[in-house]
Amino acid sequence: MTARRWAALWLVFAAVHATLIVENLAAPNGPLGDVLSVYPYWWSIGVTGNGWVGLTTSGVYPFLALVPIGIAAHGVVAWFTLVVGLDAVAIGLLGRVRPAAAVAWLGFQLALGPIALGRVDAVTVALAVLVVALVERSPRAAGILLAIATWVKVWPVVLGVAAVAARRATRFALWAVGSALALLGVGIAMGNGSSVLSFLGSQSSRGVQVESVAATPWLWDAWAGGHSSVTFNEPLITFEVIGAGTESTALLLSAAQSLFLVALALVVVSLRGTTTQHGRATRFATASLALVALLVTLNKVGSPQFVSWFAVPLVALVVAGSRNRWTFALIAGVAVLTHALYPYLYFDFLALDTVPLIVASARNVAEVVLLVVATAAVLRELRREKLGEQGSHVGGVDKEGVVPVGR
Numbered sequence: 421m422t423a424r425r426w427a428a429l430w431l432v433f434a435a436v437h438a439t440l441i442v443e444n445l446a447a448p449n450g451p452l453g454d455v456l457s458v459y460p461y462w463w464s465i466g467v468t469g470n471g472w473v474g475l476t477t478s479g480v481y482p483f484l485a486l487v488p489i490g491i492a493a494h495g496v497v498a499w500f501t502l503v504v505g506l507d508a509v510a511i512g513l514l515g516r517v518r519p520a521a522a523v524a525w526l527g528f529q530l531a532l533g534p535i536a537l538g539r540v541d542a543v544t545v546a547l548a549v550l551v552v553a554l555v556e557r558s559p560r561a562a563g564i565l566l567a568i569a570t571w572v573k574v575w576p577v578v579l580g581v582a583a584v585a586a587r588r589a590t591r592f593a594l595w596a597v598g599s600a601l602a603l604l605g606v607g608i609a610m611g612n613g614s615s616v617l618s619f620l621g622s623q624s625s626r627g628v629q630v631e632s633v634a635a636t637p638w639l640w641d642a643w644a645g646g647h648s649s650v651t652f653n654e655p656l657i658t659f660e661v662i663g664a665g666t667e668s669t670a671l672l673l674s675a676a677q678s679l680f681l682v683a684l685a686l687v688v689v690s691l692r693g694t695t696t697q698h699g700r701a702t703r704f705a706t707a708s709l710a711l712v713a714l715l716v717t718l719n720k721v722g723s724p725q726f727v728s729w730f731a732v733p734l735v736a737l738v739v740a741g742s743r744n745r746w747t748f749a750l751i752a753g754v755a756v757l758t759h760a761l762y763p764y765l766y767f768d769f770l771a772l773d774t775v776p777l778i779v780a781s782a783r784n785v786a787e788v789v790l791l792v793v794a795t796a797a798v799l800r801e802l803r804r805e806k807l808g809e810q811g812s813h814v815g816g817v818d819k820e821g822v823v824p825v826g827r
Contacts, residue, residue, distance in 0.1 A: 481619055509546070535727070535758070567595075634673055684710060691805060734748070
């Protein structure tokens with residue numbers, strides 16, 4: 421990339437991050453609330469000798485989340501220095517690998533709004549972007565970064581599954597698993613095993629959160645004057661829907677998410693056939709999108725910051741050279757609608773006003789469509805590979821992986 425284009429990329433980076441910082445500080449409904457209050461509160465529990473969340477006492481995040489949480493406790497300047505600094509490192513590397521991917525990520529962040537920087541997820545997204553940029557070039561570094569990201573918040577683990585298509589997947593996996601186990605050992609040495617692993621069961625008692633896809637029918641029932649309602653879960657500091665079947669739905673979603681993740685992961689892992697570098701990158705990107713979409717769509721929590729995870733498969737798709745405009749449009753649409761909903765329409769949404777409910781419902785439909793499209797793409801890859809295996813026994817396959825007629 422030329423010096424002029426590098427300069428343009430960094431100007432865009434500065435403009436996007438300045439806009440997001442201003443929005444976090446000035447937008448209504450407190451988009452920086454967790455950074456200003458929740459994270460410092462968790463940090464204060466440890467400082468005052470009452471236990472470090474996720475390390476010596478139960479927590480909702482893995483123990484390495486204490487690092488960004490502790491930085492947040494030192495003020496917004498420290499927080500923004502952390503997240504903008506990590507983004508700068510990721511953009512710098514991504515700009516060398518695929519400049520268009522760097523631009524796409526910045527565009528996604530702008531579309532998503534302040535939540536792109538205002539939660540601990542921003543740290544994991546930047547680390548995951550680095551994994552995407554490095555998985556083919558340096559599997560050791562990518563594996564270590566994936567382990568670190570997963571011990572901050574668990575969702576990046578799906579990239580490890582998607583990366584089975586990578587050229588040096590075994591080396592990547594060894595470094596990722598080895599680093600994750602080493603970090604587990606560090607956590608247990610500093611704290612205790614039950615607390616370090618407490619995040620695995622921290623969501624079991626939660627109900628259906630208002631922002632989740634699953635909450636949609638109960639929100640509209642409450643809007644229509646039915647028996648459903650929105651309530652505040654004070655211990656978990658979140659809003660949930662209450663109505664007929666919400667408790668069983670919360671349990672069903674947890675089971676369904678685990679079941680479908682395992683099933684989809686098995687399909688992805690089976691896609692190990694010989695392919696080109698472009699084919700490997702496409703499979704990695706498609707699998708990443710399907711797995712992230714599944715995590716978001718079948719999640720009973722559904723917090724707005726979860727949408728920031730879509731940045732990673734978006735970057736992977738652009739790195740792979742994808743030109744699927746419909747997928748890009750869906751991802752952008754989910755980001756824009758989430759931006760409108762949080763923070764700008766959030767309390768109107770909780771009050772069950774019509775326009776915010778329409779915005780939330782449209783966003784939720786788009787997430788479901790993304791899941792269907794991405795899963796269908798993974799299944800097509802599986803079918804193409806099976807056809808290729810059959811074709812190899814009768815004379816081979818053509819360039820598209822389809823068995824030629826008459827062979």
